[in-house]
Amino acid sequence: MTIAFVTDSTSDLSPELLARSGVTSVPLYVLFDGRMHKDGLEITPEVLFAGLVAGKKTPSTSQPSPAEFAAVYRAALESADEVLSIHLSGQLSGTVGSARLAAQEFGGRVTVVDSRSVSMGLGMRVLRAVELAGAGRAVPEIVAELERIGQSADIRFTVDTLDYLKLNGRIGGAAALLGGLLNIKPILAIREGRVDSAGRVRGPKKALQDLADHVRKYAAQHGGARVAFVKTPGGEASIQELRAALSDVPFMDLGDHQFGTVIATHAGPGTFGVTLEPLN
Helix, strand or coil: CCEEEEEEHHHCCCHHHHHHHCEEEECCEEEECCEEEEECCCECHHHHHHHHHCCCCCCEEECCCHHHHHHHHHHHCCCCCEEEEEECCCCCCCHHHHHHHHHHHHCCCEEEEECCCCCHHHHHHHHHHHHHHHCCCCHHHHHHHHHHHHCCCEEEEECCCCHHHHHCCCCCHHHHHHHHHHCEEEEEEEECCEEEEEEEEECHHHHHHHHHHHHHHHHHHHCCCEEEEEECCCCHHHHHHHHHHCCCCCCEEEEEEECCHHHHHHHCCCCEEEEEECCC
C-alpha cells in the first residue's frame, strides 16, 4: 500500500525539504495590505515586518477551504492507495476541520491527523510519518506512533520584543511597557495544542541559557533528542549561540528552520527557539 503525505504551510518545512520528502503542503492565507496572500508562497516574514514598521494594519489569517484539500487528495490518490494528512493544532486554526470535511469524500482512503502542534512541532511529525512509512509501517501504525511521540514532543521559544504580542492583542500595553523597561523575555511553549507561557527571564543571555538548559534536561530524560532550531529573521545569531551552548548534549540536529508568516506576525523579528522530539 502506497501512502501520499499532505500537510499545511504552518509546518514550516522548506520547499526543498517538502520535495525531498514527497510531501504536499496546502497553504493557509494571510490578508495583509489589502491582498490575500498564500502563506509560504506569496508573502514572507521579511515583507510582513517591513510593512508593519511602515504602519500597515496587522494581518489576519484564514484556513484553506475543504475544496482545496479535496483537490489535493484527489490528485494524490491517482498514484497512491491512501493519503495521510497531518495539520496544525485544531486549537489554533480551523485547517484540520477543513481537511476532515474534504476527507469524507474519499471513502476512508484519507486519514486526517491533528498534530496538536504547529511550526516544526508539526513539521517534525510529518517527517517522522514519512520515515515510518519508508520502514513499512501502515497508516494506523503511523498514527499511533505519532500520538505516542506527541505526548513528549516540545516547543520552546522566546521573543526579542513584546511589541508584536502587544500589537496582536496577546498582552496589554502596560505589560509590554514593563517588559521593555525590565528587559523581560518570555519563554513560550505549545501545550495542549495552544501557545502557553513557560516562564520568563531577564535579558537575552538568560533566555538563551534557559532554552539550553531545557534541551539538556530533555535529552537527559529521553536518552537524546531530535532538535530543530526555529527562528524569525534576526534570530540567526541567537540560534548559532544556542547550538554552541549545546555542544555537550547528545542530539540529532535537524537544522535551522524559519517560522512562517502566521507565527511571525505574533512573535516579531529576532524570535528563536527549539522543537524537540525523543530519538525513538
